[in-house]
Amino acid sequence: MPEYVLARPKATPLDPPLAYSRLREEEPVSRVTIWDGRRSAWLVTRYEDARAVLGHSAFSSDSSHAGYPSLRPDHPPMPPGFFANVDPPLHTTMRRTLTREFMIKKIDALRPAIADITGQLLDEMTRSQGPVDLVESFALPLPSLVICELLGVPYEDHEYFQSRSKVFVDITATGQQFAKAWGELNAYLLDLLTAKRKAPGDDVLSRLGEQVDAGTVTERDATDLAVFLLFAGHETTANMIALGTVTLLQNPDQIPRLLAGPAETALAVEELLRYLSIVHLGLRRRAIEDVTIGNVTISAGDGVIVPIHLANRDPEFFTDPDRLDLGRANARQHVAFGYGIHQCLGQPLARAELQVVLPELFRRLPGLRLDTPLEDLAFKQATGVYGVRALPVTW
Protein backbone atom coordinates (compact mmCIF):
# COMPACT_ATOMS: atom_id res chain seq x y z
CA MET A 1 0.00 0.00 0.00
CA PRO A 2 1.71 3.27 -1.07
CA GLU A 3 2.07 6.20 1.32
CA TYR A 4 0.20 9.37 0.35
CA VAL A 5 1.74 11.91 -0.48
CA LEU A 6 4.59 11.40 -2.97
CA ALA A 7 6.83 14.39 -3.61
CA ARG A 8 6.80 15.86 -7.12
CA PRO A 9 9.90 15.26 -9.27
CA LYS A 10 12.26 18.25 -9.53
CA ALA A 11 12.12 18.31 -13.32
CA THR A 12 8.29 18.53 -13.50
CA PRO A 13 7.20 20.55 -10.45
CA LEU A 14 3.95 21.70 -12.07
CA ASP A 15 2.68 18.14 -12.62
CA PRO A 16 1.46 15.56 -10.11
CA PRO A 17 3.91 12.62 -9.76
CA LEU A 18 3.56 10.15 -12.63
CA ALA A 19 2.82 7.24 -10.27
CA TYR A 20 -0.60 8.76 -9.58
CA SER A 21 -1.59 8.79 -13.24
CA ARG A 22 -0.84 5.06 -13.32
CA LEU A 23 -2.91 4.54 -10.19
CA ARG A 24 -5.83 6.51 -11.65
CA GLU A 25 -5.76 4.26 -14.70
CA GLU A 26 -5.25 0.91 -12.99
CA GLU A 27 -6.88 1.26 -9.58
CA PRO A 28 -8.84 4.54 -9.45
CA VAL A 29 -10.19 3.90 -5.95
CA SER A 30 -7.26 2.44 -4.03
CA ARG A 31 -5.90 2.10 -0.51
CA VAL A 32 -3.04 4.33 0.65
CA THR A 33 -1.39 4.90 4.00
CA ILE A 34 -0.98 8.25 5.71
CA TRP A 35 0.88 9.50 8.81
CA ASP A 36 3.96 7.32 8.11
CA GLY A 37 1.90 4.20 7.71
CA ARG A 38 -0.11 4.59 10.90
CA ARG A 39 -3.47 4.96 9.12
CA SER A 40 -4.96 3.92 5.82
CA ALA A 41 -7.52 5.70 3.66
CA TRP A 42 -9.11 5.43 0.22
CA LEU A 43 -7.58 7.54 -2.53
CA VAL A 44 -10.16 8.57 -5.16
CA THR A 45 -8.35 9.74 -8.29
CA ARG A 46 -10.88 9.96 -11.15
CA TYR A 47 -12.77 13.16 -11.92
CA GLU A 48 -16.26 11.59 -11.91
CA ASP A 49 -15.53 9.64 -8.71
CA ALA A 50 -14.14 12.78 -7.04
CA ARG A 51 -17.38 14.62 -7.74
CA ALA A 52 -19.39 11.62 -6.55
CA VAL A 53 -17.62 11.71 -3.17
CA LEU A 54 -17.63 15.49 -2.74
CA GLY A 55 -21.30 15.75 -3.71
CA HIS A 56 -22.50 12.90 -1.45
CA SER A 57 -23.96 13.53 2.00
CA ALA A 58 -22.58 10.20 3.26
CA PHE A 59 -19.07 11.71 3.34
CA SER A 60 -18.41 13.85 6.39
CA SER A 61 -15.93 16.73 6.68
CA ASP A 62 -16.02 16.67 10.49
CA SER A 63 -12.37 16.58 11.51
CA SER A 64 -13.12 16.15 15.21
CA HIS A 65 -14.05 12.49 14.60
CA ALA A 66 -11.30 9.95 15.28
CA GLY A 67 -11.76 8.31 11.86
CA TYR A 68 -11.13 11.51 9.91
CA PRO A 69 -7.92 11.33 7.78
CA SER A 70 -6.49 14.72 8.82
CA LEU A 71 -3.39 16.25 7.27
CA ARG A 72 -1.44 15.47 10.46
CA PRO A 73 -1.97 12.75 13.12
CA ASP A 74 -2.31 15.15 16.04
CA HIS A 75 -4.50 17.71 14.30
CA PRO A 76 -6.58 19.51 16.95
CA PRO A 77 -10.37 19.47 16.46
CA MET A 78 -11.52 22.55 14.58
CA PRO A 79 -14.15 24.95 16.01
CA PRO A 80 -17.52 25.46 14.20
CA GLY A 81 -16.25 28.73 12.68
CA PHE A 82 -13.71 26.76 10.60
CA PHE A 83 -16.70 25.45 8.69
CA ALA A 84 -14.76 23.58 6.01
CA ASN A 85 -14.51 20.92 8.72
CA VAL A 86 -18.12 20.99 9.91
CA ASP A 87 -21.16 19.07 8.63
CA PRO A 88 -24.75 20.31 8.18
CA PRO A 89 -26.81 21.61 9.83
CA LEU A 90 -24.05 23.61 11.64
CA HIS A 91 -22.15 24.04 8.36
CA THR A 92 -25.20 25.62 6.75
CA THR A 93 -25.62 28.05 9.65
CA MET A 94 -21.97 29.09 9.66
CA ARG A 95 -21.72 29.48 5.89
CA ARG A 96 -24.92 31.52 5.81
CA THR A 97 -23.39 34.21 8.06
CA LEU A 98 -20.99 35.01 5.21
CA THR A 99 -22.70 34.18 1.91
CA ARG A 100 -23.82 37.78 1.26
CA GLU A 101 -20.24 38.99 1.62
CA PHE A 102 -19.02 36.85 -1.27
CA MET A 103 -21.85 37.36 -3.75
CA ILE A 104 -20.42 37.91 -7.25
CA LYS A 105 -21.96 41.37 -7.61
CA LYS A 106 -20.49 42.53 -4.34
CA ILE A 107 -17.05 41.13 -5.13
CA ASP A 108 -17.09 42.56 -8.66
CA ALA A 109 -17.45 46.01 -7.14
CA LEU A 110 -13.98 45.46 -5.64
CA ARG A 111 -12.28 45.11 -9.04
CA PRO A 112 -11.26 48.79 -9.32
CA ALA A 113 -9.69 48.60 -5.83
CA ILE A 114 -7.88 45.38 -6.81
CA ALA A 115 -6.59 47.11 -9.98
CA ASP A 116 -5.35 50.09 -7.90
CA ILE A 117 -3.51 47.86 -5.45
CA THR A 118 -1.99 45.91 -8.38
CA GLY A 119 -0.78 49.14 -9.98
CA GLN A 120 0.73 50.45 -6.74
CA LEU A 121 2.57 47.21 -6.00
CA LEU A 122 3.95 47.05 -9.54
CA ASP A 123 5.03 50.72 -9.33
CA GLU A 124 6.93 49.94 -6.15
CA MET A 125 8.42 46.74 -7.51
CA THR A 126 9.68 48.33 -10.72
CA ARG A 127 11.41 51.16 -8.86
CA SER A 128 14.35 48.77 -8.50
CA GLN A 129 16.16 47.19 -11.45
CA GLY A 130 15.47 43.68 -10.21
CA PRO A 131 15.86 40.86 -9.66
CA VAL A 132 13.09 40.89 -7.09
CA ASP A 133 11.22 38.13 -5.31
CA LEU A 134 7.76 38.26 -6.88
CA VAL A 135 6.23 36.38 -3.92
CA GLU A 136 7.46 38.90 -1.38
CA SER A 137 6.83 42.03 -3.43
CA PHE A 138 3.63 41.15 -5.27
CA ALA A 139 1.96 37.73 -4.98
CA LEU A 140 1.63 37.72 -1.18
CA PRO A 141 0.93 41.42 -0.45
CA LEU A 142 -1.78 41.66 -3.10
CA PRO A 143 -4.39 39.22 -1.70
CA SER A 144 -3.33 40.19 1.83
CA LEU A 145 -4.12 43.85 1.16
CA VAL A 146 -7.43 42.92 -0.47
CA ILE A 147 -8.62 40.63 2.33
CA CYS A 148 -7.54 43.25 4.91
CA GLU A 149 -9.66 45.84 3.11
CA LEU A 150 -12.62 43.47 2.90
CA LEU A 151 -12.46 42.30 6.51
CA GLY A 152 -11.40 45.59 8.09
CA VAL A 153 -8.03 44.28 9.34
CA PRO A 154 -5.05 46.71 9.41
CA TYR A 155 -2.47 45.66 6.81
CA GLU A 156 0.36 46.88 9.10
CA ASP A 157 -0.20 43.65 11.02
CA HIS A 158 0.47 41.46 7.98
CA GLU A 159 3.63 39.83 9.33
CA TYR A 160 1.71 38.73 12.41
CA PHE A 161 -1.15 37.08 10.52
CA GLN A 162 0.89 35.78 7.57
CA SER A 163 3.39 33.94 9.78
CA ARG A 164 0.62 32.25 11.77
CA SER A 165 -1.40 31.38 8.65
CA LYS A 166 1.67 29.59 7.25
CA VAL A 167 1.53 27.18 10.19
CA PHE A 168 -2.07 26.20 9.27
CA VAL A 169 -0.99 24.76 5.91
CA ASP A 170 2.37 23.32 7.00
CA ILE A 171 1.86 19.59 7.51
CA THR A 172 5.20 19.29 9.29
CA ALA A 173 3.91 21.60 12.06
CA THR A 174 2.80 19.74 15.19
CA GLY A 175 -0.76 19.89 16.47
CA GLN A 176 0.59 22.01 19.33
CA GLN A 177 2.13 24.55 16.94
CA PHE A 178 -1.11 24.61 14.98
CA ALA A 179 -3.18 25.22 18.12
CA LYS A 180 -0.80 28.01 19.24
CA ALA A 181 -1.02 29.78 15.86
CA TRP A 182 -4.81 29.42 15.89
CA GLY A 183 -5.03 30.77 19.47
CA GLU A 184 -2.86 33.79 18.67
CA LEU A 185 -4.82 34.71 15.54
CA ASN A 186 -8.01 34.18 17.45
CA ALA A 187 -6.98 36.57 20.24
CA TYR A 188 -5.90 39.13 17.63
CA LEU A 189 -9.23 38.98 15.78
CA LEU A 190 -11.28 38.99 18.97
CA ASP A 191 -9.67 42.34 19.89
CA LEU A 192 -10.46 43.72 16.44
CA LEU A 193 -14.04 42.43 16.54
CA THR A 194 -14.54 44.04 19.95
CA ALA A 195 -13.22 47.36 18.60
CA LYS A 196 -15.50 47.12 15.53
CA ARG A 197 -18.54 46.55 17.73
CA LYS A 198 -17.80 49.87 19.42
CA ALA A 199 -16.89 51.76 16.23
CA PRO A 200 -18.20 49.88 13.17
CA GLY A 201 -16.97 50.51 9.63
CA ASP A 202 -18.01 49.23 6.20
CA ASP A 203 -16.34 45.83 6.43
CA VAL A 204 -17.03 42.14 7.11
CA LEU A 205 -15.77 42.24 10.71
CA SER A 206 -18.14 45.09 11.55
CA ARG A 207 -21.05 43.22 9.99
CA LEU A 208 -20.08 40.07 11.93
CA GLY A 209 -20.08 42.30 15.03
CA GLU A 210 -23.62 43.40 14.18
CA GLN A 211 -24.67 39.74 13.93
CA VAL A 212 -23.15 39.12 17.38
CA ASP A 213 -25.07 42.10 18.78
CA ALA A 214 -28.27 40.80 17.15
CA GLY A 215 -27.70 37.41 18.77
CA THR A 216 -27.60 35.48 15.47
CA VAL A 217 -23.99 34.36 15.94
CA THR A 218 -21.85 33.99 19.06
CA GLU A 219 -18.75 36.10 19.63
CA ARG A 220 -16.65 32.94 19.65
CA ASP A 221 -18.00 31.72 16.29
CA ALA A 222 -17.67 35.20 14.73
CA THR A 223 -14.01 35.31 15.80
CA ASP A 224 -13.32 31.83 14.39
CA LEU A 225 -15.04 32.78 11.12
CA ALA A 226 -12.81 35.84 10.87
CA VAL A 227 -9.66 33.77 11.48
CA PHE A 228 -10.73 31.34 8.76
CA LEU A 229 -11.41 34.11 6.25
CA LEU A 230 -8.21 36.00 6.97
CA PHE A 231 -6.17 32.82 6.46
CA ALA A 232 -8.08 31.44 3.45
CA GLY A 233 -8.25 34.88 1.87
CA HIS A 234 -4.53 35.36 1.32
CA GLU A 235 -2.60 32.08 1.57
CA THR A 236 -4.44 30.48 -1.37
CA THR A 237 -4.57 33.28 -3.95
CA ALA A 238 -0.96 34.29 -3.20
CA ASN A 239 0.25 30.84 -4.23
CA MET A 240 -1.97 30.87 -7.29
CA ILE A 241 -0.53 34.23 -8.46
CA ALA A 242 3.08 33.05 -8.05
CA LEU A 243 2.56 29.60 -9.56
CA GLY A 244 0.35 31.04 -12.32
CA THR A 245 3.22 33.36 -13.22
CA VAL A 246 5.70 30.46 -13.32
CA THR A 247 3.31 28.47 -15.51
CA LEU A 248 2.78 31.34 -17.96
CA LEU A 249 6.53 31.94 -18.19
CA GLN A 250 6.95 28.25 -19.07
CA ASN A 251 4.29 28.64 -21.79
CA PRO A 252 5.02 32.07 -23.29
CA ASP A 253 3.17 31.27 -26.54
CA GLN A 254 -0.08 31.31 -24.54
CA ILE A 255 0.33 34.71 -22.86
CA PRO A 256 -1.43 36.59 -25.73
CA ARG A 257 -4.58 34.58 -24.93
CA LEU A 258 -4.53 35.80 -21.33
CA LEU A 259 -4.41 39.37 -22.64
CA ALA A 260 -6.94 39.01 -25.48
CA GLY A 261 -10.03 40.36 -23.64
CA PRO A 262 -12.19 39.78 -20.53
CA ALA A 263 -13.77 36.51 -21.74
CA GLU A 264 -10.38 35.07 -22.79
CA THR A 265 -8.81 36.17 -19.51
CA ALA A 266 -11.61 34.55 -17.51
CA LEU A 267 -11.20 31.24 -19.37
CA ALA A 268 -7.40 31.41 -19.06
CA VAL A 269 -7.72 31.81 -15.28
CA GLU A 270 -10.01 28.75 -15.09
CA GLU A 271 -7.43 26.71 -17.02
CA LEU A 272 -4.66 27.86 -14.68
CA LEU A 273 -6.82 26.89 -11.70
CA ARG A 274 -7.39 23.45 -13.25
CA TYR A 275 -3.80 22.92 -14.29
CA LEU A 276 -2.30 23.94 -10.94
CA SER A 277 -5.02 22.76 -8.51
CA ILE A 278 -3.05 24.22 -5.61
CA VAL A 279 -5.01 22.52 -2.80
CA HIS A 280 -2.93 19.48 -3.67
CA LEU A 281 -2.86 17.27 -0.59
CA GLY A 282 -6.43 16.24 -1.22
CA LEU A 283 -9.81 17.09 0.27
CA ARG A 284 -10.41 14.82 3.24
CA ARG A 285 -13.64 13.05 4.20
CA ARG A 286 -14.92 10.16 6.36
CA ALA A 287 -17.68 7.81 5.19
CA ILE A 288 -20.62 7.75 7.57
CA GLU A 289 -22.39 4.95 5.72
CA ASP A 290 -21.38 2.31 3.14
CA VAL A 291 -21.15 3.85 -0.34
CA THR A 292 -20.00 2.39 -3.66
CA ILE A 293 -17.64 4.64 -5.61
CA GLY A 294 -16.52 3.29 -8.98
CA ASN A 295 -16.73 -0.43 -8.30
CA VAL A 296 -15.42 -0.26 -4.74
CA THR A 297 -17.52 -0.26 -1.59
CA ILE A 298 -16.25 2.27 0.91
CA SER A 299 -17.41 1.22 4.38
CA ALA A 300 -18.85 3.45 7.07
CA GLY A 301 -15.96 4.78 9.16
CA ASP A 302 -13.34 4.67 6.36
CA GLY A 303 -11.25 7.74 5.60
CA VAL A 304 -11.30 9.09 2.03
CA ILE A 305 -8.85 11.44 0.29
CA VAL A 306 -9.85 13.24 -2.90
CA PRO A 307 -6.74 14.70 -4.57
CA ILE A 308 -8.34 17.32 -6.78
CA HIS A 309 -5.10 17.87 -8.70
CA LEU A 310 -5.47 14.31 -10.00
CA ALA A 311 -9.18 14.67 -10.80
CA ASN A 312 -8.34 17.83 -12.75
CA ARG A 313 -5.78 15.91 -14.83
CA ASP A 314 -8.11 12.99 -15.63
CA PRO A 315 -7.82 12.27 -19.40
CA GLU A 316 -11.34 10.82 -19.44
CA PHE A 317 -12.69 14.28 -18.68
CA PHE A 318 -10.05 16.74 -19.89
CA THR A 319 -8.46 16.01 -23.27
CA ASP A 320 -4.65 15.97 -23.11
CA PRO A 321 -4.89 17.06 -19.46
CA ASP A 322 -1.17 17.64 -18.81
CA ARG A 323 -1.04 20.31 -21.49
CA LEU A 324 -1.82 23.90 -20.51
CA ASP A 325 -4.41 25.20 -22.96
CA LEU A 326 -5.69 28.64 -21.99
CA GLY A 327 -8.52 28.26 -24.50
CA ARG A 328 -9.71 24.88 -23.15
CA ALA A 329 -13.49 24.85 -23.66
CA ASN A 330 -14.41 22.85 -20.54
CA ALA A 331 -11.78 24.33 -18.19
CA ARG A 332 -14.57 25.86 -16.05
CA GLN A 333 -15.64 22.40 -14.97
CA HIS A 334 -12.50 21.91 -12.88
CA VAL A 335 -12.82 21.01 -9.21
CA ALA A 336 -9.96 23.26 -8.02
CA PHE A 337 -12.45 25.02 -5.72
CA GLY A 338 -13.90 21.70 -4.57
CA TYR A 339 -17.42 20.52 -5.33
CA GLY A 340 -20.68 20.13 -3.39
CA ILE A 341 -21.69 21.96 -0.23
CA HIS A 342 -18.12 22.87 0.77
CA GLN A 343 -17.24 24.39 -2.58
CA CYS A 344 -15.02 27.43 -1.99
CA LEU A 345 -16.98 30.37 -0.64
CA GLY A 346 -14.23 32.81 -1.64
CA GLN A 347 -14.09 31.77 -5.31
CA PRO A 348 -15.62 35.00 -6.68
CA LEU A 349 -12.87 36.91 -4.85
CA ALA A 350 -10.08 34.58 -6.00
CA ARG A 351 -11.35 34.84 -9.59
CA ALA A 352 -11.65 38.63 -9.48
CA GLU A 353 -8.10 38.90 -8.13
CA LEU A 354 -6.56 36.53 -10.66
CA GLN A 355 -8.48 38.04 -13.59
CA VAL A 356 -7.23 41.54 -12.71
CA VAL A 357 -3.73 40.73 -11.51
CA LEU A 358 -2.30 38.22 -14.00
CA PRO A 359 -3.05 40.15 -17.23
CA GLU A 360 -1.90 43.42 -15.63
CA LEU A 361 1.40 41.84 -14.57
CA PHE A 362 2.16 40.66 -18.11
CA ARG A 363 0.90 43.87 -19.74
CA ARG A 364 3.08 46.06 -17.53
CA LEU A 365 6.12 43.78 -17.72
CA PRO A 366 6.21 42.15 -21.19
CA GLY A 367 9.86 41.19 -20.61
CA LEU A 368 9.11 39.38 -17.32
CA ARG A 369 11.31 36.31 -16.87
CA LEU A 370 12.59 33.95 -14.18
CA ASP A 371 15.95 34.86 -12.70
CA THR A 372 16.51 31.27 -11.51
CA PRO A 373 16.05 28.06 -13.53
CA LEU A 374 12.73 26.33 -12.84
CA GLU A 375 14.42 23.29 -11.30
CA ASP A 376 16.21 25.48 -8.74
CA LEU A 377 13.02 27.06 -7.37
CA ALA A 378 11.94 25.84 -3.92
CA PHE A 379 8.42 24.45 -4.18
CA LYS A 380 6.21 23.94 -1.13
CA GLN A 381 5.81 20.16 -1.09
CA ALA A 382 4.66 19.66 2.50
CA THR A 383 1.97 22.31 2.64
CA GLY A 384 -1.75 21.93 2.11
CA VAL A 385 -1.58 24.66 -0.54
CA TYR A 386 1.05 24.13 -3.25
CA GLY A 387 3.24 27.04 -4.18
CA VAL A 388 6.73 28.40 -4.58
CA ARG A 389 8.62 29.83 -1.60
CA ALA A 390 10.36 32.60 -3.53
CA LEU A 391 10.22 33.64 -7.17
CA PRO A 392 13.21 35.70 -8.33
CA VAL A 393 12.29 37.58 -11.52
CA THR A 394 13.61 40.31 -13.77
CA TRP A 395 11.92 42.15 -16.65
Ligand code: HEM
Ligand atom coordinates in the same frame (compact mmCIF):
# COMPACT_ATOMS: atom_id res chain seq x y z
C1 HEM B 1 -7.22 30.36 -5.82
C2 HEM B 1 -7.65 30.48 -4.61
C3 HEM B 1 -8.44 29.46 -3.85
C4 HEM B 1 -8.52 28.09 -4.00
C5 HEM B 1 -7.82 27.23 -5.05
C6 HEM B 1 -9.43 27.60 -2.99
C7 HEM B 1 -9.80 26.27 -2.84
C8 HEM B 1 -10.74 25.80 -1.95
C9 HEM B 1 -11.19 24.44 -1.87
C10 HEM B 1 -10.68 23.29 -2.72
C11 HEM B 1 -12.16 24.37 -0.91
C12 HEM B 1 -12.99 23.14 -0.53
C13 HEM B 1 -12.53 22.45 0.73
C14 HEM B 1 -13.25 21.13 0.96
O1 HEM B 1 -14.19 20.77 0.27
O2 HEM B 1 -12.86 20.41 1.90
C15 HEM B 1 -12.31 25.71 -0.37
C16 HEM B 1 -13.18 26.05 0.64
C17 HEM B 1 -13.26 27.31 1.18
N1 HEM B 1 -12.60 28.45 0.76
FE1 HEM B 1 -11.30 28.60 -0.80
N2 HEM B 1 -9.88 28.66 -2.24
C18 HEM B 1 -9.31 29.82 -2.74
C19 HEM B 1 -9.51 31.10 -2.28
C20 HEM B 1 -10.30 31.45 -1.22
C21 HEM B 1 -10.52 32.81 -0.76
C22 HEM B 1 -9.91 34.05 -1.38
C23 HEM B 1 -11.35 32.71 0.34
C24 HEM B 1 -11.94 33.76 1.23
C25 HEM B 1 -11.76 34.99 1.24
C26 HEM B 1 -11.69 31.30 0.51
C27 HEM B 1 -12.53 30.82 1.48
C28 HEM B 1 -12.97 29.50 1.56
C29 HEM B 1 -13.93 29.04 2.53
C30 HEM B 1 -14.62 29.91 3.59
C31 HEM B 1 -14.12 27.66 2.30
C32 HEM B 1 -15.02 26.70 3.08
C33 HEM B 1 -16.32 26.51 2.35
C34 HEM B 1 -17.26 25.52 3.05
O3 HEM B 1 -16.77 24.62 3.73
O4 HEM B 1 -18.46 25.68 2.89
N3 HEM B 1 -11.03 30.58 -0.45
N4 HEM B 1 -11.45 26.57 -1.03
